[in-house]
Amino acid sequence: MANVPENLHYSKDHEWVRVEGDTAVIGITDHAQDQLGDVVYVELPRAGDEFVANESFGSVESVKAVSEIFTPVSGKVAEANDSLTDEPEKVNKDPYGDGWMIKIKMSSSGEVDSLLTAAEYEDFTKAENE
């Protein structure tokens, strides 16, 4: 069973958001990395790039497939996890920790409230797999 930490917010595109003040740390969920398989390539934006909620900010690739990653919140990229360039396997090994992808300075703090809770996300993935 995929790990779904309590303290995070989740999108229906299988990203997670951890709020640290006005910054959102974003990555993909354990369920998402498990579905992808071995992550071999991650493409991320640069600091300073701006995105609106639900816009694609990069991609993550397994041997078999490419998946776009979407930001659940709007704002400016404060930092990207460039260590994933050389160690994309961190996304598989530690999706909620070392496998984080970007930090976004949120332009609208209300957006996280519309995301799923851990329990809602678990129900969502269950329904999706049925």
Added chain:
Amino acid sequence: MTAPALKLKSTALNSIHRKLGGRMVEFGGWDMPVQYPAGTVEEHVRTRTHAGLFDVSHMGEIDVRGLDAVAFVNGLVSNDASKLVDGQAQYSALTTPEGTVIDDLLVYRFAEDHLLLVVNAGTTDKDWDWISSHRENEDIELRNVSADYCQIAFQGPDALGILQKLTRLPLSEIKYYHFREGEVDGVPAIVSRTGYTGEDGFEVYASPDKAERLWNKSLDAGNFGADDGVLACGLAARNTLRLEAGMCLYGHEIDETTTLLEANLGWITKLNKGYFIGRDRLLKQKEEGIGRKLLGFEVTDRGIARDGQDVLIDGQRVGQVTSGSPAPFLKKNIGMAYVPVEFANEGRAIEIDVRGRRVGAQIVPLPFYKRPKQ
């Protein structure tokens, strides 16, 4: 993850794949494992270094018997089936009148009046219709016997040793692209020294009701520990292994829009053997020269080329990627593509349009990977 609209076919090993944690996907109308929990990279590398076990029971089999079996088949395929001896297999292609490819296949000769055609899963029905529609007054009996066989592929340097534990057939005496009939673990089987990975190995055909037993015994026989033992491998590893080995996949490198000569398959196109469907067009193309050619490339920038992406040379879109993927053993990003012959020289720098970003690559010789000589 929506439910498929069509009822998928399943092989005799379907419940075993699920038990092993295989991730099941649709392939050519079949419900097949794309990978197991070890993952595609590990499955691929293990097959190159030790051994991999593949369920390829979805492949189709068409049985041709009768005095005219060889002559009938030889009129439909590009390679020369009359050159086969009993116990030999041959890579070949069913061709259209235009010299393009209906399917690629293996032709097995059991006797001068008995051949078995092993065809791709997704094209079995099309092949059957095509082959049976060309029947005239020949003394032949045609049967679609796809449901009578399971097929398990043992591939990799340890494949022979593992399979040898289960059979008295002298495996090292079976030459490449030859086969024997015998028993594997007491089960009647056809044991063929063939494969689709670029490694040495065998493909075993047997009755589907014995598939689970053969599969489990084979995994047991190859259980040399967590790092060295045989691994069950899914379709994703099968695809990356064949791509590294520079082999064509039907629907990607070859289909009814590509000719054999464009696909570097001149070596299975025997224009001097006499009539076969498409021969005239292929002869003409050989005389006039091909316009485009299948080639291999390595990505030199960061990025992974994928199927269907455009190839650019000097800023012009000149072709498309037929298969593009990371190569887990070579640890490179590679692909194959069709490019006009005037550009198709090794070493040339090309670009791939990776979702709007132009990624540098270089034309390299095929195959990307060749197994070390024993």
